[in-house]
Amino acid sequence: SAVISQKPSRDICQRGTSLTIQCQVDSQVTMMFWYRQQPGQSLTLIATANQGSEATYESGFVIDKFPISRPNLTFSTLTVSNMSPEDSSIYLCSAILEPSAASDYTFGSGTRLTVV
């Protein structure tokens, strides 16, 4: 299965600023996703990162707040814009090698974001 390097692993940010999280996969993957895990909660899908085109956002998430890039098949970024304390969460990227395969839903180690 693919290995994902996600950084930063954690950060403390001032409200009103933006943070960009990066995920690098060690092999070409067909699909990449970004999830949010609020404190004590489960994972909620933010968007599917599409290579070479705009990301597909889930209900409740918008591009202006969470711009996503995916310039190639191994790399993606998520930016959390104009942050507020409510954005304090763990953000995780995920990738799958082959959509028809059962396994290979690999996750990054997560970015623990605290907004003060």
Place this chain on the structure above:
Amino acid sequence: GEDVEQSLFLSVREGDSSVINCTYTDSSSTYLYWYKQEPGAGLQLLTYIFSNMDMKQDQRLTVLLNKKDKHLSLRIADTQTGDSAIYFCAERQRGSARQLTFGSGTQLTVLP
């Protein structure tokens, strides 16, 4: 729509078996997964099962699937303190969607 539910907490004694339960509502689910999340870490895939299977065993882990009742369970034999973590079940649906829908997670605490 899809909905995946789990009980929030489970405590067991070291050496006992743990059984973590999950229910889902979408009958079109194709694969069901169990992930482990240790404090401060990402998600580790433990095992998965095809929706046309009833059981899958992998070392200390046994997954049981009751498709009629839409009930999934994860049994951990000889539970150790290192098994203390949050366990998430997740489902993947048939069709073009590829993302997973996660349950709320079960916090497993293993007592010495």
